[in-house]
Amino acid sequence: MKPFEEKFTAWLDGELSAEEARSFENDYPSAQEQKAQFLKLKRLLRQGLESRVLEYPDFFNAQIMAQIGRESFPRRFLRRGWLGLPRIAWGGICVSGLGLAMFVALIPHGDLSDPRSGYVADVLKTKTRDPNVKATVDNKKDMTIIKIEGLQKLPADKDLNR
Amino acid sequence: MGIFEASGHGYRRQTCVTMLFFAILFGFLTLPAQAAETFWACLIYASDAGQGSSLPQRLSGYDARMSSAFGYSRFCLMAQRQTPLQAQKEAGLVFSDDLKIVLTSLTGASDGKYLIKLLFVEGEQPIIETQARVSRGSPLFIRGPNWRDGQIIIVVMVAA
Numbered sequence: 001m002k003p004f005e006e007k008f009t010a011w012l013d014g015e016l017s018a019e020e021a022r023s024f025e026n027d028y029p030s031a032q033e034q035k036a037q038f039l040k041l042k043r044l045l046r047q048g049l050e051s052r053v054l055e056y057p058d059f060f061n062a063q064i065m066a067q068i069g070r071e072s073f074p075r076r077f078l079r080r081g082w083l084g085l086p087r088i089a090w091g092g093i094c095v096s097g098l099g100l101a102m103f104v105a106l107i108p109h110g111d112l113s114d115p116r117s118g119y120v121a122d123v124l125k126t127k128t129r130d131p132n133v134k135a136t137v138d139n140k141k142d143m144t145i146i147k148i149e150g151l152q153k154l155p156a157d158k159d160l161n162r
Numbered sequence: 163m164g165i166f167e168a169s170g171h172g173y174r175r176q177t178c179v180t181m182l183f184f185a186i187l188f189g190f191l192t193l194p195a196q197a198a199e200t201f202w203a204c205l206i207y208a209s210d211a212g213q214g215s216s217l218p219q220r221l222s223g224y225d226a227r228m229s230s231a232f233g234y235s236r237f238c239l240m241a242q243r244q245t246p247l248q249a250q251k252e253a254g255l256v257f258s259d260d261l262k263i264v265l266t267s268l269t270g271a272s273d274g275k276y277l278i279k280l281l282f283v284e285g286e287q288p289i290i291e292t293q294a295r296v297s298r299g300s301p302l303f304i305r306g307p308n309w310r311d312g313q314i315i316i317v318v319m320v321a322a
Binding site: 091095118119120121122123124125126127128129130133135138140142143144145146147148151152153154156158159160161162 | 181184185205207224227228231232240241257258259261275277282284287288289290291292293294295296297299300301302303304305306307308309310314
């Protein structure tokens with residue numbers, strides 16, 4: 001059994017058989033009024049949407065295409081703009097290179113696993129003010145010692161924790 | 163069309179702001195590498211009495227070398243001091259009221275090392291004056307006066 005909408009559409013389009021149409025009209029008496037409104041609306045639409053013939057169709061088409069070309073922003077922007085896609089890529093490469101250069105320049109180098117790997121303590125000059133005191137320097141690879149001799153022994157009760 | 167142009171300017175501005183943001187962020191990330199230096203020194207009592215050593219964290223790993231160099235088996239940290247370094251200003255660290263280490267001059271070299279001038283003072287009497295080239299984190303050892311059954315070792319360092 002056909003649903004109402006299908007039967008109504010077929011009735012409007014005149015696709016029902018005479019017997020089916022008669023039966024439908026008997027079942028839905030208000031359908032005639034709706035059909036009249038439908039036909040009226042159809043007529044109005046046909047009148048309003050009549051195709052117009054342009055006087056200069058080529059000129060019109062060219063104007064439309066030019067307008068589209070001017071307003072197709074993203075494609076034009078990415079192709080020729082100040083920050084086009086290639087320039088953004090190059091900018092990214094330059095910024096990354098700059099970052100790497102700053103990293104290499106600013107971060108201390110050396111083997112971080114060995115705290116003495118970058119040991120530098122070179123004594124260039126040592127001078128004693130007291131003629132009885134003598135200072136000698138023992139420069140080793142990773143340990144530089146200035147040895148002071150001739151100093152008086154500190155008192156045993158001296159509090160060195162302060 | 164005006165809308166599209168406005169969008170283009172906005173896009174450029176947004177990209178510039180993003181780049182600026184990352185530049186500032188990168189600057190902040192690299193700041194720890196440029197941390198301010200401090201002048202650090204400690205007093206160590208070297209002896210053969212007792213067992214075990216108590217070296218400061220900055221000298222961890224030096225005990226075996228110190229034993230070999232100074233001829234003592236035990237090293238005991240007596241005191242440690244530090245002060246932030248300021249350009250054109252002396253930095254002095256005082257131990258036990260009358261032992262003083264003064265950093266009279268510090269100059270940064272192009273290779274990242276420092277040229278320092280040190281003065282070791284006992285009481286009011288300057289004992290030695292030293293000029294050295296050091297890197298950050300490299301301790302300079304001064305074998306000082308005898309005390310009790312051992313010896314006092316002064317260690318100085320330009321530290322982070």
